[in-house]
Amino acid sequence: xxxxxxxxxxxxxxxxxxxxxxxxxxxxxxxxxxxxxxxxxxxxxxxxxxxxxxxxxxxxxxxxxxxxxxxxxxxxxxxxxxxxxxxxxxxxxxxxxxxxxxxxxxxxxxxxxxxxxxxxxxxxxxxxxxxxxxxxxxxxxxxxxxxxxxxxxxxxxxxxxxxxxxxxxxxxxxxxxxxxxxxxxxxxxxxxxxxxxxxxxx
Numbered sequence: 001x002x003x004x005x006x007x008x009x010x011x012x013x014x015x016x017x018x019x020x021x022x023x024x025x026x027x028x029x030x031x032x033x034x035x036x037x038x039x040x041x042x043x044x045x046x047x048x049x050x051x052x053x054x055x056x057x058x059x060x061x062x063x064x065x066x067x068x069x070x071x072x073x074x075x076x077x078x079x080x081x082x083x084x085x086x087x088x089x090x091x092x093x094x095x096x097x098x099x100x101x102x103x104x105x106x107x108x109x110x111x112x113x114x115x116x117x118x119x120x121x122x123x124x125x126x127x128x129x130x131x132x133x134x135x136x137x138x139x140x141x142x143x144x145x146x147x148x149x150x151x152x153x154x155x156x157x158x159x160x161x162x163x164x165x166x167x168x169x170x171x172x173x174x175x176x177x178x179x180x181x182x183x184x185x186x187x188x189x190x191x192x193x194x195x196x197x198x199x200x201x202x
Contacts, residue, residue, distance in 0.1 A: 049081025112190035
């Protein structure tokens with residue numbers, strides 16, 4: 001219901017355009033309980049600030065991630081939404097804590113070099129930010145957070161993109177030249193491409 005299908009189509013196109021990865025442009029919307037889940041190495045959940053996994057989904061997601069899968073969470077803002085997402089991830093991995101990623105982590109420079117943790121606003125805030133400088137959706141969401149959960153071999157399984165909206169950066173690229181130049185081109189696409197490329201090569 002959010003950012004689909006344009007974010008999926010645009011990211012797929014840019015990923016194939018900017019890397020050697022061959023990408024099917026038709027995104028697959030899939031339930032965690034779908035038997036085909038394990039055919040996909042990377043999954044994306046948007047607005048996880050309101051998600052609630054069932055017990056069946058908890059068990060399946062744990063198995064998927066421990067067997068090589070990768071989950072990206074994106075587009076949730078503030079402490080309350082983070083708390084809900086973290087609570088659900090804790091059900092998946094009771095013994096693992098998200099780790100804050102430093103900007104020198106390879107995920108920030110494996111294809112594009114990102115020197116500052118990006119904050120991508122929604123399209124409305126993004127257009128106004130040219131004049132206001134405001135790129136956050138609420139007062140407790142001013143700083144973008146990038147955290148990860150690792151397995152026992154230090155392989156990243158979960159990438160948490162909090163206080164940012166990469167999906168709008170992908171979906172809305174054609175709606176405003178300023179938004180495209182400032183957020184889609186410089187931040188959302190480089191980060192998304194880096195995350196997927198890192199996931200597929202580590």
